Amino acid sequence: MESAIPEHLRCPRTHERRMGNDYAPPYPGWSARAPAATQQVVMGYFGVQSHGPAMQGRACAALMKIARDFALPDGPGHHDLTHCVDADGFDNMIAIAYWPDAAAFERWCATPAIEAWWNADERLHEGLGYFREIASPRTDHFETLFSTPDRLEGVGVVMGGVSGELREHGYWGSMRDRLPLAQTDALAPSGTRAVIAGTPAPGQRVRVAGHTHIAMIRSGQEWTETTGQERQLYLEDMAPVLREGMDFLRDQGLPIGCYSNRFMQHLDAHGAPLQKSFGLSYWRSLADMERWAESHPTHVAIFGSFMRYVQALNFDLRLRLYHEVSVLKADEQSYEYINCHARSGLMNGLAPAA
Amino acid sequence: MESAIPEHLRCPRTHERRMGNDYAPPYPGWSARAPAATQQVVMGYFGVQSHGPAMQGRACAALMKIARDFALPDGPGHHDLTHCVDADGFDNMIAIAYWPDAAAFERWCATPAIEAWWNADERLHEGLGYFREIASPRTDHFETLFSTPDRLEGVGVVMGGVSGELREHGYWGSMRDRLPLAQTDALAPSGTRAVIAGTPAPGQRVRVAGHTHIAMIRSGQEWTETTGQERQLYLEDMAPVLREGMDFLRDQGLPIGCYSNRFMQHLDAHGAPLQKSFGLSYWRSLADMERWAESHPTHVAIFGSFMRYVQALNFDLRLRLYHEVSVLKADEQSYEYINCHARSGLMNGLAPAA
Numbered sequence: 001m002e003s004a005i006p007e008h009l010r011c012p013r014t015h016e017r018r019m020g021n022d023y024a025p026p027y028p029g030w031s032a033r034a035p036a037a038t039q040q041v042v043m044g045y046f047g048v049q050s051h052g053p054a055m056q057g058r059a060c061a062a063l064m065k066i067a068r069d070f071a072l073p074d075g076p077g078h079h080d081l082t083h084c085v086d087a088d089g090f091d092n093m094i095a096i097a098y099w100p101d102a103a104a105f106e107r108w109c110a111t112p113a114i115e116a117w118w119n120a121d122e123r124l125h126e127g128l129g130y131f132r133e134i135a136s137p138r139t140d141h142f143e144t145l146f147s148t149p150d151r152l153e154g155v156g157v158v159m160g161g162v163s164g165e166l167r168e169h170g171y172w173g174s175m176r177d178r179l180p181l182a183q184t185d186a187l188a189p190s191g192t193r194a195v196i197a198g199t200p201a202p203g204q205r206v207r208v209a210g211h212t213h214i215a216m217i218r219s220g221q222e223w224t225e226t227t228g229q230e231r232q233l234y235l236e237d238m239a240p241v242l243r244e245g246m247d248f249l250r251d252q253g254l255p256i257g258c259y260s261n262r263f264m265q266h267l268d269a270h271g272a273p274l275q276k277s278f279g280l281s282y283w284r285s286l287a288d289m290e291r292w293a294e295s296h297p298t299h300v301a302i303f304g305s306f307m308r309y310v311q312a313l314n315f316d317l318r319l320r321l322y323h324e325v326s327v328l329k330a331d332e333q334s335y336e337y338i339n340c341h342a343r344s345g346l347m348n349g350l351a352p353a354a
Numbered sequence: 355m356e357s358a359i360p361e362h363l364r365c366p367r368t369h370e371r372r373m374g375n376d377y378a379p380p381y382p383g384w385s386a387r388a389p390a391a392t393q394q395v396v397m398g399y400f401g402v403q404s405h406g407p408a409m410q411g412r413a414c415a416a417l418m419k420i421a422r423d424f425a426l427p428d429g430p431g432h433h434d435l436t437h438c439v440d441a442d443g444f445d446n447m448i449a450i451a452y453w454p455d456a457a458a459f460e461r462w463c464a465t466p467a468i469e470a471w472w473n474a475d476e477r478l479h480e481g482l483g484y485f486r487e488i489a490s491p492r493t494d495h496f497e498t499l500f501s502t503p504d505r506l507e508g509v510g511v512v513m514g515g516v517s518g519e520l521r522e523h524g525y526w527g528s529m530r531d532r533l534p535l536a537q538t539d540a541l542a543p544s545g546t547r548a549v550i551a552g553t554p555a556p557g558q559r560v561r562v563a564g565h566t567h568i569a570m571i572r573s574g575q576e577w578t579e580t581t582g583q584e585r586q587l588y589l590e591d592m593a594p595v596l597r598e599g600m601d602f603l604r605d606q607g608l609p610i611g612c613y614s615n616r617f618m619q620h621l622d623a624h625g626a627p628l629q630k631s632f633g634l635s636y637w638r639s640l641a642d643m644e645r646w647a648e649s650h651p652t653h654v655a656i657f658g659s660f661m662r663y664v665q666a667l668n669f670d671l672r673l674r675l676y677h678e679v680s681v682l683k684a685d686e687q688s689y690e691y692i693n694c695h696a697r698s699g700l701m702n703g704l705a706p707a708a
Contacts, residue, residue: 172526304658
């Protein structure tokens with residue numbers, strides 16, 4: 001049993017852990033581990049927004065172009081192709097790419113072909129929206145959790161290693177206990193989101209600045225390997241409850257501190273859906289995320305259906321679960337939108353009233 | 355908004371609260387307040403155990419005798435009459451009495467008529483069991499929580515006052531944040547329960563010693579004033595789920611640290627059931643109680659049904675809810691059993707294997 005916080009990031013705590021060393025989790029969990037030399041990773045969300053079936057082919061081609069560019073020098077170590085429909089009924093396809101080295105990402109971004117494509121006037125006139133939401137947390141600003149130690153997902157794929165079984169999971173508050181920075185910081189938010197270029201509206205290039213300690217989570221599940229009773233339980237009991245909670249956050253999240261939520265479906269290289277999905281959300285603070293998770297009826301229902309599920313299966317699951325949570329400084333966030341509707345991503349709630 | 359910890363019991367924290375001052379609870383809550391001069395209260399559980407309908411009349415008469423003795427000088431300021439059936443199928447009627455002053459309780463106990471009755475050999479030969487489970491927490495060793503500031507229950511009735519709206523409630527971990535002692539103590543358990551006189555079996559007088567930091571909770575609800583949709587939701591949705599969780603703790607609680615659980619029904623002075631009930635349980639530690647509440651499927655189901663209930667009613671409840679939680683030093687506990695079966699109360703799990 002080891003701590004989720006890797007040894008080289010441990011320091012004397014001024015904020016104590018919720019559980020002491022005598023705590024034993026009821027089921028195992030693992031974290032991804034990066035080499036101690038890793039300083040800062042990049043989680044890049046490269047989106048294509050479109051409206052209506054007629055535009056889907058063009059949007060798909062744009063996504064493929066983005067994914068092809070990942071193969072250029074200094075490209076990401078791993079990427080996923082995903083899709084969701086947002087609250088305004090737009091399709092959003094996102095290529096999510098991970099770099100274990102922020103400097104490599106900067107070089108990739110500065111590749112003349114990439115830079116020229118992103119800055120070209122054509123991007124405003126193709127009938128598509130584009131966005132880049134880039135989170136680049138230093139290694140003490142994020143944590144990961146996996147239900148199995150093989151086949152990691154997300155940032156875990158590029159981190160290169162995996163921990164032993166973790167102590168800090170399986171209880172409310174464990175997310176915070178796994179975050180290295182939370183050893184010495186309450187992670188209170190400060191500052192405000194602001195539009196720093198353009199006007200949130202179609203036809204515009206918009207840049208949004210985040211504020212200190214925006215919290216971001218990608219929380220996913222894969223049901224490829226489930227069979228029989230487990231598969232039926234997942235598809236008929238859990239999945240609908242999960243979708244309801246995700247729809248709530250997407251449509252009514254702002255008043256409780258959720259700036260944006262997308263319930264994403266993985267796609268294969270040909271655009272066909274895989275048996276994998278995840279929620280991707282941005283929050284005013286880690287505390288806002290914690291409160292929703294702990295007490296909002298929509299998440300209590302998700303947690304309750306999950307607990308019934310694991311109990312029915314006696315903790316013997318084929319379902320794979322993982323999450324990655326970051327608490328971001330202002331300089332670890334970059335949000336850019338080209339020709340997107342006013343409520344897209346981190347613009348949500350910043351747009352002038354209609 | 356004020357702290358659940360009364361001003362005269364506040365001290366510099368070495369264990370921080372889970373929520374900061376910017377936290378606002380999603381619905382109101384109140385604590386009972388005692389005068390600053392109050393040092394130690396007494397929660398006395400005076401039980402009569404019987405088996406089968408033929409003995410109920412005699413058991414009821416014994417309970418009435420106990421309740422009559424409460425009227426003697428130095429008697430309690432408040433008492434309830436309650437009933438449950440235990441895991442062995444025995445009826446347990448308990449008169450629960452509260453003293454705001456431990457010295458008054460000691461004098462009452464030492465009243466010759468009371469002492470002589472308790473110590474008389476006849477108690478072993480009436481076909482009934484008797485027990486006294488006495489918790490006498492100092493004021494920094496317990497906390498209370500009420501969903502309305504009027505008509506308090508339990509120890510709250512004898513404390514004499516009520517707080518303003520509390521900050522520390524509505525999130526996981528708030529119970530600990532309300533306990534004055536938890537400001538400076540992790541409340542880890544130490545020592546072991548032990549039989550210190552007699553043998554756990556019928557026909558015996560048995561005394562059990564508790565250990566440091568046994569946690570005890572009385573958590574109740576009254577549905578007298580519910581009507582229409584709310585009443586139907588309570589009786590048909592919540593109450594069955596609550597009973598399932600209570601049965602689990604009663605029958606299978608020991609491995610997760612629950613020494614004893616009784617789901618008690620209030621009775622009126624004639625033995626007829628009132629529309630009030632509560633769970634009464636003793637735990638190895640506050641942490642064990644927290645873990646069950648936060649993650650065990652049986653309590654997650656209770657919490658989930660409650661959250662659906664408050665959401666359906668838009669937080670406008672006629673249901674009354676309260677709890678009182680104590681974390682007890684060894685000298686704040688006294689457990690005595692006369693002619694009770696071996697798994698009664700705090701003897702549970704201490705008895706030799708059958």
